[in-house]
Amino acid sequence: MTNNGSLDGGKSFSRPINDRVIFVQVLVAVLLSINFVLIATFFMKETFYTNMRYILFANALFSDCINLIITDLLLIFIYFSVPLQTWSCLIFFIVSSLYNYVTPLTLTAMSLERYAAICMPLHHGELCTMSRALQGILTIHSIGFIPCLVTLIVFFSSTTFIFLKQYRICSVEVFMLYRWQDHLRSAISQFYFLIMCIIIAFSYVKIMKVAKAASGENKESTQKGLRTVILHAFQLLLCLIQLWTPFIEAAVLQIELNLYLNVRYFNYICFNLAPRSLSPLIYGLRDEAFVLALKRFVLCFCKTVCKTCLPEVDKEDSALLCH
Secondary structure (H helix, E strand, C coil), X not given: CCCCCECHHHCCCCCCCCHHHHHHXXXXXXXXXXXXXXXXXXXXXXXXXXXXXXXXXXXXXXXHHHHHHXXXXXXXXXXXXXXXXXXXXXXXXXXXXXXXXXXXXXXXXXXXXXXXXXXXXXXXXXXXXXXXXXXXXXXXXXXXXHHXXXXXXXXXXXXXXXXXXXXXXXXXXXXCCCHHHHHHHHHHHHHHHHHHXXXXXXXXXXXXXXXXXXXXXXXXXXXXXHHHHHHHHHHHHHHHHHHHHHHHHHHHHCCCHHHHHHHHHHHHHHHHHHHHHHHHHHHHHCCHHHHHHHHHHHHHHHHHHHHHHCCCCCHHHHHXXXX
């Protein structure tokens, strides 16, 4: 976990599995299961995968799933001190870095979509089409890849091919050969943080102005949009704090190793897992149309399981069992 730490011969050291590791695995499994169900629900109805709002939601869920899988694998490798060749670690770094940014960028885009829906209702249908949503996702991934690309350019300009064949404990610090690279990475993260905060604040202020002037059913819809943006802001804050955690952990590592491990575990739970548990709440369970489709999906799945496990049960009985 320290910079450029390697293990000779690619040997690993076994450690007993403690309650922290088990808790993280259970939590990751639960979050992945929920996200997979929501993604499957997204593809059930055409109104979902042709609507920009739900397309961005599905992109956030997909990003969360990739991030959870990659970070959990890295957590296991680090905990059990499993060394990887640097080129293998490079692949993990690229994917992890990309989706660290994709999630907050998607949340920012979703806030802008809510702004367009509430503050520009006459132009919302024109601005937020399916094609524009797909273009937006491509743009989000392109912007999210820039920090990783900068790190890779600096890394390859400062190392040799032999370095990629060495075995090391995989972490982002492997690619930070000089202190100024950490400063550059920090500057990029802070720039992204600033821009996304400005966009979220802009959306919130504009929607709040409309909420004050609205009345009746329109006011209720506007207030719901306002609450959505607030939840996005909170979720985005947790995601953006995650971009700063490597620098906090690097500073703590200089003080004490046990404190570093505790801080890293706390950061992973609060700033990696926690914000990814909010996506289903914000756009999944708070959306009436999506909740209805989700109930139907779960019911269909339940009926299928009932028919598979209890083939002698007729259709009416299996429906009653699934209810």
